[in-house]
Amino acid sequence: MEYKTFGRHIIADLWGVDFDKLNDIAFLKEQMHEAALASGATVLSIDYHTFDPHGATLFVVLSDQRSG
Numbered sequence: 001m002e003y004k005t006f007g008r009h010i011i012a013d014l015w016g017v018d019f020d021k022l023n024d025i026a027f028l029k030e031q032m033h034e035a036a037l038a039s040g041a042t043v044l045s046i047d048y049h050t051f052d053p054h055g056a057t058l059f060v061v062l063s064d065q066r067s068g
Contacts, residue, residue, distance in 0.1 A: 019054045032060050 014022070021027060029046050036043050042063040050056045 022055050023050070025050065025056060025058075028056060028058055032058055036060050036062060 025048055029048070032046055033043055044061040044063050046058060046060050048056050048058040
């Protein structure tokens with residue numbers, strides 16, 4: 001069986017960022033959403049997990065509908 005996939009995964013580890021920003025889920029979601037839209041992507045969902053005492057992991061699920 002042969003599979004043909006398209007896509008790109010982008011992972012960013014951020015260092016030297018104010019902890020207040022890393023703990024502000026609303027801010028992080030907004031930034032991720034704006035970045036995805038600026039790239040021309042369609043955002044299907046954004047999910048996250050927070051860590052104690054600070055930080056979060058966010059992921060954005062995108063739709064890429066290419067013709068042909």
